[in-house]
Amino acid sequence: MTQPQFEFLTRLGDNTLVLGHRVSEWCGHAPVLEEDIALANTALDLIGQTQLWLGLAGEVEGKGRDADTLAFHRDVWDFRSLLLVEQPNGDFGQTMMRQFLFDAWHSNYLAQLMDSSDSRIAAIAEKSTKEVTYHLERSSDTVIGLGDGTEESHVRMQKALDRLWPFVGEMFVSDEVDAAMVAEGIAPDPASLRGEFDTLVNNVLTAATLTRPQDDFAHKGGKTGGRHTEHLGHMLTQMQWLQRAYPDASW
Template identity: 65%
Template sequence: MEKAATGAILNPVEDRFVSDDALAPAFFEWLCRMGDSALVLGHRVSEWCGHAPALEEDIAMANTALDLIGHTQMWLGLAGEVEDKGRDADALAYLRDALQFRNLLLCELPNGDMGVTIMRQFLFDARHYALLMRLTGSVSPRVAEIAAKAVKEASYHLERSSDLVVRLGDGTDESQRRMQAALGQLWPYVDEMFVADAVDEAVAKAGIAPDPSDLKAEWEETVRSVLAEAMLDMPGPAGFAQTGGVIGRHTEHLGYILAEMQFLQRAYPGARW
């Protein structure tokens, strides 16, 4: 199958769900959740480009950001087809306001130090990989096709972030302190990854994606194993789960991300290289 250099599918396979009017609202929302989380986290990680503490990490993080933004193009491209209102991936990325974004709150949190950045990436990667593996068996051929491509990169992301958590957690007293502090800071945001609502229930019932709660046991097993090797204590249940990103209730941080990310398109509408 022919593919663009960016990873977008040029000759997509037939998929009856793309033109299913009854399912379209939920399917579109779910696809935006997939694409927006990848886009916002990709932008966050890209902020380290030229600023990481070591050249190897600088390059690796830039590549991770590019991978995630490549995933965004596929998910939001399909979302535009499902919506069928003439919006492509670029329009969905650059011409929506914060309240219309459906990313996980975890993805928009500030980078902090490298401990926060690496821990955030690991917590996201563990769930992202598990989800994409399930999606390769989706009854939606288009979703399965995107997942099959993205999961290869997600596998590397998880391997790399797991390794860094172990190296920093089981490193110096200072690196361990920072990693434990990062884990505690981010922990209230992880439950959002496993909370299902009507959108999730609709796509799960159709066989397109798993119920988010079905991923939690696998995620916990991965996280517990890596944290144990890293000599880090896994927190107990969060007293209050921070949720709302997937329905458009965001932290103040997303507005600043979009102001930077969308500036060129907003300043010069329709501009092309």
């Protein structure tokens, strides 16, 4: 059970790590001060969740690797993050659309994990869901405000939705790791969460006067590590540079 559970935990931790770093790239560059602070706080929440998920992953693995080692000393093909979260920020609208699509999945997934048979996972999910509830509220409101805003903001949000939608389906693809987690009562089958996700997303997109793409083609490979986009490798060269240049350095 150790290996599937390790894989499962690194997926959760890598999702929050990669998205947290992506969002942090806005620090000092957001369109207004309030958004700069909000994005920085979201990034901090996600990095905090990463510490918990990857810390537990290292404990389960039992090879002496802690959260920092897993974050900064794995190569791109060892990451298990969804393709959605590694997509570049683009403009502010694309960043918030990416955040919304992830939040809509993340909030429901964490709610299910609160009933996990593993008390450690349930505890992390309970702590994280308090933060993610706010993330979802904020990203939903922003998508609605921009989608139903000016002509330009509407066009940009529709463009962001069209670009990111092909990465949504991967969140609901089940594999042998998911099956092992379901069998142990640790986590839900990702495929079972699609209906609630669709309802939430459809409601928000309707309020935002945005058109959901009809094509449900899904890019895959991120959560298994089999195929990442070029964007993740470029991001890791920045995120991991200090730890790779000065191994085991301390303050």
